[in-house]
Amino acid sequence: MAHRDVVVGGASAGGVEALRGLVAGFPPDLPAAVLVVLHLPSSGGSALAQVLDRAGPLPARPAREGAPLEHGTVSVAVPDRHLLLSEGDRLTLSMGPRENGHRPAVDALFRSAAHVAGARVIGVVLSGALDDGAAGLVAVAARGGVPVVQDPEEALYPSMPRSAAAALKVEHVLPAAGIGALLGRLSVEEVPDGGVAPLPLPMRQENAMAAMDDDAIGGVEHPGSPVAMTCPDCHGPLFSIPDESLHRYRCLVGHGWSAESLAIQQNSAVEGALWMALRSLEEKAQLARTMGDRARASGHALTGERFDERAADAHRAALLIRDLLERATLGVTDEPADGVA
Known part of the structure; x- marks a missing residue:
């Protein structure tokens, strides 16, 4: 036994x-x-x-x-x-x-x-x-x-x-x-015959994905129902995994997420997008200031004022993005690395 x-x-x-x-x-x-x-x-x-x-x-x-x-x-x-x-x-x-x-x-x-x-x-x-x-x-x-x-x-x-x-x-x-x-x-406890519960289909499918089995990629069967979200790793469609006690998701190629981990990754993606927007606005403001200075140096004061207005608009928008960044990251901490080098 x-x-x-x-x-x-x-x-x-x-x-x-x-x-x-x-x-x-x-x-x-x-x-x-x-x-x-x-x-x-x-x-x-x-x-x-x-x-x-x-x-x-x-x-x-x-x-x-x-x-x-x-x-x-x-x-x-x-x-x-x-x-x-x-x-x-x-x-x-x-x-x-x-x-x-x-x-x-x-x-x-x-x-x-x-x-x-x-x-x-x-x-x-x-x-x-x-x-x-x-x-x-x-x-x-x-x-x-x-x-x-x-x-x-x-x-x-x-x-x-x-x-x-x-x-x-x-x-x-x-x-x-x-x-x-x-x-x-x-470890010395015996497992009686018939003590193994049947293998659920989603578990078999998820194991195949983790092991990179050939029939797990691009197959018609997927362990879950589609939801209106995308995978943070590959941006493919996500599927909700049937589980009575947990909310879990997998994408088409197999990246797996718990609801909590997915929320953390989505927050990280939002933060990254906001930093990109902030950078673009700062660059826009700097370019407008440079163009305005050049216009005034060439005797085109009115054109210089228009560029100054563009710079001011971009700066105001940048301040809004900075405020959103502070709110998006408030209270969020990363899991510390715990690898043994």
Whole structure:
């Protein structure tokens, strides 16, 4: 009889500290394979595997394409590749579309593990901003897996664990340092035959997109209904994903967004457009002033006055744009980078 031998963990801001506490509590004979995603910058390398290797009793290493699951090891996602679990319990490193602006993405790993391993999966959401990981943990629970969440009161950035706990009923909420021992107990639980829920069609389609399967691009089937919005990454049409507990979206080529992450990206796009408008107005005002000075120097005072009026109009409009910029960015903070260089 199978047991819960696949642990998937995800973190973002504040996640290095949480992951170190997690792996430090692992039993040295953990009968499960551990897969970890920390949201990382796309460029450069990562020393997270080395950090986790020193922090706990289990060997930690960067994930390798095609590697089989191995009990008692920690496989760490590498920059700019989704870490996925594929058929046959093998690891896949994918250049699939970003989810909530991230690659690797926590949700992509969790969803793929739920797809392949079903009730054998234990999903762990740790410190991070916004609501990444919530959709993935819902997928784990829907397939019979066990959701685990770091106590938001202990997390450096409580938004990710709090959002995950709000999205579904989570029995196990505890500090990161206590999760390792809990996983040791959960991993020996047997999964009864017939304990895996049927695989929903949207989950299968979303997994295909993350893995860049050939039939996932340009196919007639799409996991969702079209909405009157466009993707911030590629400006393609967005589709609302059917989900009872979360509002999520995917575009035609597969970029995934939660409602919260989409709102943040839209705010960023609005800010960028306002800065471009401000620059154009400042350039217009400067050019009008220059033309006015030249007209007066040539003895055309009336023409110079008209250029001065254009400059004044552009300046007034620029002041309005500056006011809009202050309002658009008021109270908005970016998620801090938490990659390990």
